[in-house]
Amino acid sequence: MKIPVGGLLKRAYIPVLVALCMVLAAGYYSERQNQTIHNQALRADVLREASQLQSSLKGALQADIQLVRGLVAVLSTEPDMAQARFTELGEMVMGTESGISHVAAVPDLVISMIYPLSGNEAALGLDYNQNDAQREAAYKVRDSGEMVLAGPVQLVQGGEAFIGRFPVFTGAGENRRFWGILSSVMKAGQLYEQHGFNDLNLGIEVALMGQDGMGLDGAQFFGDPSIFADNPVTLDIPLPVGSWMMAARPKGGWSARKANPWPWRLVVFIAGGLIVIPIFMAGRLSAARRDVIRTLKRRERQLEILSRRLEIAVDISKIGIWELNTRSNETLWDQNLRSIYDYKDEGPIEFGTWESYLHPEDRQQAIYEMRRASHAGGSFTSQFRIVLPSGEVRHIRSMGTAYADSAGWLRMLGVNLDVTRDVHLHEKLIEANATLLQRNNDLTDAKVAAESADRAKSEFLANMSHEIRTPMNGILGMAELMSEADLGAEEREYLTTIQDSSNALLKIINDILDLSRLEAGRLAISPVDFDLRNCVAGAVNLLRPKAREKGLWMSVDFAENLPEQVYGDDGRLRQILVNLIGNAVKFTSEGGVDVKVTCDEQDPYSLEIAVEDTGIGISDSQAEYIFDRFAQADAAITRAFGGTGLGLTISSILAKRMGGGIELCRAREEGSCFRLKVQLAQPVKSSTGFRVETLMDTAALAGCRMLLAEDNKTNRLLVQKYLSDLGIILSEAHNGRQAVAMCQQEQPDIILMDMAMPELDGLEATREIRALNIKQPVIVALTANAFESDREACLAAGMDYFLQKPIRKSVLLQTLTMLQVGKDVKQGLSG
Structure with missing residues (x-):
């Protein structure tokens, strides 16, 4: 219960407050003193145990370092030492008490000798100059001429250890030269175990900070990270170069404050209670009386306000209130109800007056519902129409309930609402719903028509893709074959022009198809594990010859914290980069292009790749629609540089599908930057490790029986030329029906199957071949159809591989070689 402020100021409460404050102050002071003494004693205990650990660890480190310095001195005088001599010295240095697990001699920064050699062979030959993890530390020892203690680090042969690197110099004076490094390795776990850091009987928790001897600037490498944030006892562990910081606290954390004797606390509480409670209760009784009086006055004011609000609400809402004496049929109407019924007479109202206003069609039902409620003593809700003297029809919603008055007579109280406007709005809403339903039907019809048009568009694109790719296959293939011939300079220039123009046309076709598949949601993201740096470097190297031709520089900068291997769609990432870097090279005539790859510090797999150039730049007005389809900066740029304007559109959609996006991070006259x-x-x-791609020898195709099912004469000729001089026995079928018959007769090893052929298409031909009781061949789809659905259809029909026209000679030979080698391996395993 809330204590009134005025009551606290009464004299009756002053002694209670004074006594309570004194008791609380005495208890608080006692607790604080006890806690201070307890904390000081506890920190002294922690410091004593921590100092023992510090002394043990420091002494062991200094002793081991001195032993290694002796070996350094011997190496300085015997630089041509052999492994046997090194082993002998290692046994003398390490002995049985040393904490050093092994030592390694590193002349010219290449590990050449190790003691003990057994179990450490993996480290022999490790070149610090080529090892990113070791190079910086090795150069630091060489340049400083001082011993450097690093770690803990992961060893090549496994495990975590501290590595002491000692520079070794030979000669003196002007003849003094850097020979190499002597590395001594102390296993971290063994070091902690020997000096009691993991002792279960240890009364403290310990943490170490200062990785690589960097003291407070180094990372924590041992113990619970929360120890350094828990007001620990800290000790410095000096090293020959640098130091470590040790923090300690009691096991389980700092203990709770030591309690005073509970009997004394109990006495204090009882004494305070005997003083405070009686006086407090007396004050509360007086305060309660005043509260009751104040509450009654407040409720009177609330009732007055509520009554006034009710009057205002009834007047504003235009709700008519009525009351009926069911025995005398005497009826009372308020002014609002008289206004609703347009009743002008101020005299008493009979029940029949209300009946006279009822619409003839609603009169019987309305009277029945009223009388049923009055006899049953319940409530009712009714809706009916009334006819005013002027002939106006109004819709009324009536609600009432029966109750017994103080004399025991049954009365009814209720309200009438004029809902004419609501009824009219409801009727209009029904009409609107009907109209909306009709429009929805129209939209459904339009949707069906649009879907039909979309299917027609997709079919058109598929047909156009097939029809264009078929001759493009012949053009590009024959041009590739012609490039292998001995041509003059002028003829080779003509051929290069044909190839460049054909590739440009093919890129336009691919861009339009990619955009169509993206809009239809048919372009899937196919994630795989891949090497990030190889992917980015591959895209850059693809454009590097073009940049070199224009006299432009091209640089790639990878952040140090990038992951080596990632999981995603490397093909789509490469496609985006080729578009961005290709645009940068295209629109830059002087200067160059910089590619910078970074990642988020919290999430290394959240990548950001910036492509900056010193080209023609992008203005603010041009930047508004730079990602729109078929859009370039202006018409003059389109005429000067060409292109469809789809590259950035496709790249932007692909980036969003890969959980990101592309933004123009700078718009200026001298260049541009895309992120x-x-x-x-x-x-x-x-x-x-890194992924290694192996090129197979096409000699594996010699003697292979191959069937080419292709209705296009040019494509047959092209494949003949591609496969000539390989020792392949090639047969040709001009349609699917002929392909099935020749397969049954000749039983080829590999079939190159076109999808669209007369009499029997490639899919049906494949199904019939798979149903034959013969030794099944490898079937490769060689088709101009470019959609993913076409690839899925080919594989579902029983084909083993899918190649898309136009096909390069190298791609075809590599695929056939891979399939033939794989088939030979399977046959060898089954045999």
């Missing part, structure tokens, strides 16, 4: 953001993921399969 690509993508969200990749941790690789699914753990990989410590």
Whole structure:
């Protein structure tokens, strides 16, 4: 219960407050003193145990370092020492009490000798000059001429250890030269164990900070990270170069404050209670009486306000209130109800007056509902129409309830609302709903028509893709074959023009198809594990010859914290980069292009790739629609540089599909910068090495029986030329029906199957071949159809591989070689 402020100022409460304050002050002072004494004693205990650990660790480190310095001195005088001599000295240095697990001699920064050699062979030959993890530390020892203690670090042969690196110099004076490094390794776990850091009987918790001897600037490398934030006892562990910081606290953390004797606390509480409670209760009784009086006055004011609000609400809402004496049929109407019924007479009203206003069609039902409620003694709700003297029809909603008055007579009290406007609005809403339903039907019809048009568009694109790619296959293929011939300079220039123009046309076709598939949601993102740096470097190297031709520089900068392996769609990422870097090279005539790859500090798989150039730049007005389809900066640029204006549109959509986006980060006259953001993921399969791609020898195709099912004469000729001089036995079928018959007769090893052929298409032909009781061949789809659905249809029909026209000679030979080698391996395993 809330204590009134005025009551606190009464004299009756002053002694209670004074006594209470004194008791609380005495208890607080006692607790504080006890806690201070307890904390000082506890910190002294922690300091004593921590000092023992510090002394033990410091002494061991100094002793081991002195032993290694002796070995350094011997190496300075015997620089041509062999492994046997090194082993002998290692046994003398390390002995049985040393904490050093092994030592390594590193002349010219290459590990050449190790003691003990057993178990450490993996480290032999490690070149610090080529090792990113070791190079910086090795150069630091060489340049400073001082011993450097690093760690803990991960060893090549496994495990975590501290590495002491000692520079070794030979000669003196002007002949003094740097020979190499002597590394001594102290296993971290063994070091902690020997000096009691992991002792279960240890009464304290310890943490170490200062990785690589950097003191407070170094990272924590041992113990619970929360120890340094828990007001610990700290000690410095000096090293020959640098130091470590040790922090300690009691095991389990600082204990709770030591309690005073509970009997004394109990006495204090009882004494305070005997003083405070009686006086407080007397004050509360007086305060309660005043509260009751104040509450009654407040409720009177509230009732007055509520009554006034009710009058105002009834008047504003135009609700008519009526009351009926069911025995005498005497009726009372308020002024609002008289206004609703347009009743001018101020005299008493009979029940029949209300009946006379009822619409003839609603009279019987309205009277029945009223009388049923009055006899049953319940409530009712009714809606009916009334006819005013002027002939106006109004809609009324009536609600009432029966109750017994103080004399025991049954009365009814209720309200009438004029809902004419609501009824009219409801009727209009029904009409609007009907209209909306009709419009929805129209929209459904329009949607069906649009979907039909979209299917027609997709079919048109598929047909156009097939029809264009078929001759493009012949043009590009024959041009590639012609490039292998001995041509003059002028003829080779003509051929290069044909190839460049054909590739440009093919890129336009691919861009339009990619945009169509993206809009239809059919372009899937296919994530795999891949090497991030190889992917970016591949895109850059693809454009580097063009940049070199224009006299432009091209640089790539990778952040140090980038992951080696990531999980995502490397093909789509490369496609985006080729578009961005290609645009930068295209629109830059002087200067160059810089590519910078970074990642988020919290999430290394959240990548940001910036592509900056010194080209023609992008103005603010041009930047508004730079990502729109078929849009370039202006018409003059389109005429000067060409292109469809789809590259940035496709790249932007692909980036969003990969969890990021592309933004124009700077618009200026001298150049531009595009920032690509993508969200990749941790690789699914753990990989410590780089992916190696092996080129197979086409000699594996010699003697292979191959059937080419292709209705286009040019494409047949092109494949013949591609496969000539390889020792392949090639047969040709001009349609699907002929392909099935020749397959049954000749039983080829590989079939190159076109999808669209007369009499029987490639899909049906494949199904029939798979149903034959013969040794099944490898079937490769070689088609101009470019949609993902076409690839899925080919694989579902039973084909083993999918190649898209126009096809390069190298791609075809590599694919056939891979399939033939794989087939031979399977046959060898089954045999």
